Amino acid sequence: xxxxxxxxxxxxxxxxxxxxxxxxxxELTEPRGRQASGLALAQSSxxxxxxxxxxxxxxxxxxxxxxxxDRSLGSFKKDQLIASLxxxxxxxxxxxxxxxxxxxxAVESLIGIHNGVINNYHQLAKDNxxxxxxxxxxxxxxxxxxxxxxxxxxxxxxxxxxxSEIEGAATTAVLxxxxxxxxxxxxxxxxxxAKTTGELFVFASERKIISDFLKKYSEKAEIxxxxxxxxxxxxxxxxxTTYFNLDSAEKTQKSARGKxxxxxxxxxxxxxxxxxxKRCILPETYPFLRFDSEGICSQCRKYEMQxxxxxxxxxxxxxxxxxxxxxxxxxxGLSGGRDSSFGLHVLxxxxxxxxxxxxxDWLLTSQKARHNISKMAAALGVEVIYRCGNYEVQAKNIxxxxxxxxxxxxxxxxxxxxxxxxxxxxxxxxIRKEVGLDLTIWCSGYQLxxxxxxxxxxxxxxxxxxxxxxxxxxWGTKAYLAVYYGLKTLKNPxxxxxxxxxxxxxxxxxxxxxxxxxxxxxxxxxxxxxxxxTLNKVYDWEADEDYGTNQWRMDDxxxxxxxxxxxxxxxxxxxxxxxxxxxxxxxxxxxxxxxLAAEDNKTRYESLRQFSSIVGFNxxxxxxxxxxxxxxxx
Numbered sequence: 001x002x003x004x005x006x007x008x009x010x011x012x013x014x015x016x017x018x019x020x021x022x023x024x025x026x027e028l029t030e031p032r033g034r035q036a037s038g039l040a041l042a043q044s045s046x047x048x049x050x051x052x053x054x055x056x057x058x059x060x061x062x063x064x065x066x067x068x069x070d071r072s073l074g075s076f077k078k079d080q081l082i083a084s085l086x087x088x089x090x091x092x093x094x095x096x097x098x099x100x101x102x103x104x105x106a107v108e109s110l111i112g113i114h115n116g117v118i119n120n121y122h123q124l125a126k127d128n129x130x131x132x133x134x135x136x137x138x139x140x141x142x143x144x145x146x147x148x149x150x151x152x153x154x155x156x157x158x159x160x161x162x163x164s165e166i167e168g169a170a171t172t173a174v175l176x177x178x179x180x181x182x183x184x185x186x187x188x189x190x191x192x193x194a195k196t197t198g199e200l201f202v203f204a205s206e207r208k209i210i211s212d213f214l215k216k217y218s219e220k221a222e223i224x225x226x227x228x229x230x231x232x233x234x235x236x237x238x239x240x241t242t243y244f245n246l247d248s249a250e251k252t253q254k255s256a257r258g259k260x261x262x263x264x265x266x267x268x269x270x271x272x273x274x275x276x277x278k279r280c281i282l283p284e285t286y287p288f289l290r291f292d293s294e295g296i297c298s299q300c301r302k303y304e305m306q307x308x309x310x311x312x313x314x315x316x317x318x319x320x321x322x323x324x325x326x327x328x329x330x331x332x333g334l335s336g337g338r339d340s341s342f343g344l345h346v347l348x349x350x351x352x353x354x355x356x357x358x359x360x361d362w363l364l365t366s367q368k369a370r371h372n373i374s375k376m377a378a379a380l381g382v383e384v385i386y387r388c389g390n391y392e393v394q395a396k397n398i399x400x401x402x403x404x405x406x407x408x409x410x411x412x413x414x415x416x417x418x419x420x421x422x423x424x425x426x427x428x429x430x431i432r433k434e435v436g437l438d439l440t441i442w443c444s445g446y447q448l449x450x451x452x453x454x455x456x457x458x459x460x461x462x463x464x465x466x467x468x469x470x471x472x473x474x475w476g477t478k479a480y481l482a483v484y485y486g487l488k489t490l491k492n493p494x495x496x497x498x499x500x501x502x503x504x505x506x507x508x509x510x511x512x513x514x515x516x517x518x519x520x521x522x523x524x525x526x527x528x529x530x531x532x533x534t535l536n537k538v539y540d541w542e543a544d545e546d547y548g549t550n551q552w553r554m555d556d557x558x559x560x561x562x563x564x565x566x567x568x569x570x571x572x573x574x575x576x577x578x579x580x581x582x583x584x585x586x587x588x589x590x591x592x593x594x595x596l597a598a599e600d601n602k603t604r605y606e607s608l609r610q611f612s613s614i615v616g617f618n619x620x621x622x623x624x625x626x627x628x629x630x631x632x633x634x
Contacts, residue, residue: 001190002103002115003032003088005204006173008081008182008234018073018082024216025086025202026056028209033090036102040111040175041072042083042236042262047111047177048072049104050267053096053627056088064634068267081236083182085173087113093121093136097623098603099268100134106264107139108146110155110176114138115190115205116169124165141166145174155183156233156244163187163229163246171205175236177262185231185246193232194221199239269634271571271601280580281593285571285632287456299452303584304465306447314523318351321439328356330439331432333424334376334384335359336369338551341376341541342531343443343520348380355441357382358431360424362389363398364557364614368544379539385435387427394420397499398558398615402622404494405565409629412458413488414565416499418558422506428517445519446526448581451574453566458484467522471515478511528587546606549599552578557614560607567601568626571633575600 005025022039030037037059038051050068052059059065073082087103094101103113114137118124121137124144132139141162148158155176163170163185171186184191184203192210193203196219204210210223226232229246274283277297282289290298323329332347334340334357347353359365359373377384401416428440447467455462460477473481485507489495532551535541543551553559553574563573579593579600588596612619 002090003029003205004113004115004173005029006085007202008083009200024213028212029088030056033088035091036089036096038087038102038104040085040104042175043080046263046265047175048265048267051102064269081239083236085113092117094134098134101136103138105139105142107142109178110146110174111264112142112174114141115171118166119168155181159183159185159231180236182234186226187228189228191226192223194223196221201234201241269631274571274633280583281576281597282580283571287453288461302463305585306466308525309523318353323354326354328354330355330441331437332357332441333428334373336372338531338535340443341372341535344376355382357384359384360387360427362421363391363394366557368542371542375539385431395615397502399617400497401499404492406625407494408492411570414562416503417562419503419506422509425509440517441520442517443520446521448578451577469515470510547604557611560604561611565626569629569631573601
């Protein structure tokens with residue numbers, strides 16, 4: 001199982017010695033767990049912690065780890081004690097891709113680490129009204145310790161009680177900053193410690209770790225084995241160590257609680273710590289974003305609210321195509337998402353059009369989306385023409401492009417992952433001819449979908465107004481993008497695969513082939529409330545709960561993946577853009593947008609699992625590679 005270690009020391013402090021000792025302890029402990037690692041350092045009035053879903057060896061090479069050490073050790077004074085908790089994780093419960101599952105874990109006013117498996121942690125959480133943010137037993141264990149500590153004001157007493165409640169194996173170490181104490185204990189014997197003459201108390205999961213550590217630093221001390229039900233309390237003010245037995249009925253006196261002057265500070269690089277615009281929620285990592293003296297971003301300053309052409313103009317336009325005898329008069333693209341579903345309702349019920357629908361199922365159309373197409377078609381009596389891609393080829397293309405991206409990560413090339421669906425434009429032209437129609441309608445065109453960062457990551461600083469068609473981008477922009485994609489493909493042999501042809505055709509369908517479609521929401525004012533009420537009350541439309549509360553783009557599985565990449569590396573996703581546009585259009589407040597985006601950006605593991613299953617790659621392997629890539633906010 002996992003490897004844990006820690007120490008408390010003060011005498012003859014030299015920063016390089018501390019860094020070297022930590023490095024040695026991580027190297028000796030890493031063989032016990034290589035899926036995640038982390039460290040907490042307590043000194044003065046701060047407890048700082050840092051963790052990554054990778055081996056300790058890799059974590060220690062990160063710039064973020066260096067900054068963490070600078071922050072934690074930079075102001076250290078020789079007359080102070082410094083305490084550490086280190087962890088090398090072997091996953092038992094809860095994916096390491098969720099930060100809340102990796103250790104050390106901060107809960108309320110304490111931070112701790114744990115090795116073992118708590119078999120009854122679900123029941124422990126239920127019985128004590130604990131709602132973990134992750135999905136691992138350690139968070140529940142520490143949350144329960146925090147509850148008891150709040151009542152007893154004693155770390156040792158909290159350990160006594162929690163060990164009487166748990167089922168399973170647990171070696172636990174917790175820092176209680178308020179009472180300035182570290183408490184360690186085990187109920188299965190995987191805990192060893194030593195106290196040197198140099199006033200260093202060090203503990204770890206194995207005797208060999210302690211033994212090799214002492215040898216390297218020429219320290220001599222007797223190694224103590226903590227047998228099951230044994231623990232120790234280390235006073236972080238004096239360094240005094242006292243031992244206790246978990247099975248005893250002794251009552252421990254309350255500790256001298258501090259005044260809450262300690263701060264638990266998470267120093268993991270995170271999108272949540274980025275500077276954001278004071279009007280919208282776009283962060284400083286957004287391509288070409290600049291802040292003025294008032295903290296307002298350049299996107300907000302240059303934004304122009306959407307000018308809808310209006311329903312009357314749409315009526316006049318449809319009058320030229322509407323059939324007199326109920327025969328089919330237009331072709332409408334259906335994805336099964338909320339916009340095309342609502343659009344079909346509007347065309348049929350409000351404007352009296354007689355559409356035939358078509359759907360291009362390129363591979364990643366979700367099951368819920370397919371259900372919704374069927375529901376809407378049946379309710380409105382609309383025929384739907386289907387065209388399916390070559391699933392096997394498309395899966396290989398997506399897979400190859402993902403691996404190509406991982407070889408040379410460039411966020412401008414993420415569009416290659418979703419290039420396969422652009423053939424829908426081709427079918428929008430072809431099927432229209434097949435059924436003898438002159439009009440193809442897309443149920444899109446509202447400005448909330450405007451995402452300048454797609455081309456911003458390619459090096460283009462372009463203002464988009466009124467959600468222009470890709471066809472209208474201008475030949476200079478199109479030429480630049482063609483060269484950019486071409487050079488990136490030539491430089492990365494992993495992109496030299498069957499998908500090159502599809503990628504070229506996607507560019508052709510979007511930017512070169514004439515766009516003579518009608519975009520419904522260039523005319524029809526879009527209202528999220530109206531859309532959702534109509535679909536839910538009239539059609540019993542099926543939302544995809546795995547995708548989250550925001551159902552925008554729920555119809556395509558690849559969106560959960562590309563947004564994971566954008567958010568993990570760049571610090572924001574399509575949702576941050578969407579919510580920022582809602583603010584600028586006066587639809588929601590900034591506070592609402594922050595809360596909604598926090599929910600939107602949660603990792604959707606179930607959707608990701610379905611995506612990886614369809615495409616055919618190892619999800620954990622790929623997500624860990626993405627998580628290990630350099631971040632724009634490190």
